Amino acid sequence: MNCDRVSRFALAAALSLGFVSLAALTSNCAARADDTKPYVIENGRVDKHVFNGYRRYGDNCLRCHGPNATGSSYAPDLTDSLKHMTKEQVEETIINGRMDVNTANQNVMPALGTNPDVVENLDDIYAYLKARSDGALGPGRPKQIGDDDN
Structure with a gap:
């Protein structure tokens, strides 16, 4: 039973970390897209x-x-x-x-x-x-x- 809890906690932590990393990456991309000029x-x-x-x-x-x-x-x-x-x-x-x-x-x-x-x-x-x-x-x-x- 303890193993099951630890596994769920590890999975939740990994998913949370993944979402945080993904959010950081996408906000970086959005910031770069905002810097792109529409003209040459x-x-x-x-x-x-x-x-x-x-x-x-x-x-x-x-x-x-x-x-x-x-x-x-x-x-x-x-x-x-x-x-x-x-x-x-x-x-x-x-x-x-x-x-x-x-x-x-x-x-x-x-x-x-x-x-x-x-x-x-x-x-x-x-x-x-x-x-x-x-x-x-x-x-x-x-x-x-x-x-x-x-």
Whole structure:
């Protein structure tokens, strides 16, 4: 009977240790995943995804948020907003829109979830905006990796 108790205790201890080790490993992986940037910039040049995000931003977001994503009198500065929002929050706002009404003003972000140009390029738009927000990419039209300087 004592052997049975010892065996159960040993099994419980081993399982607990395994769960603790697994939790430590997965939290390490999650921390590393959070450090991964959604953009590639080499020598001031962007990859095709960031460049596509720049183009799609220009087609769909520029008229309200400005040519450099720094906002306007009626739309927020996205280079600042992305410092405080997760990717999921940004996607939620783009897809479903947002209404911010207070006594001073009324800001409305239209829902773009039915616009295939936005939805199909959401990751690229986010990559461009995140690069701008992180300060990794300056204002203006970016050059692509592999573009000639001529």
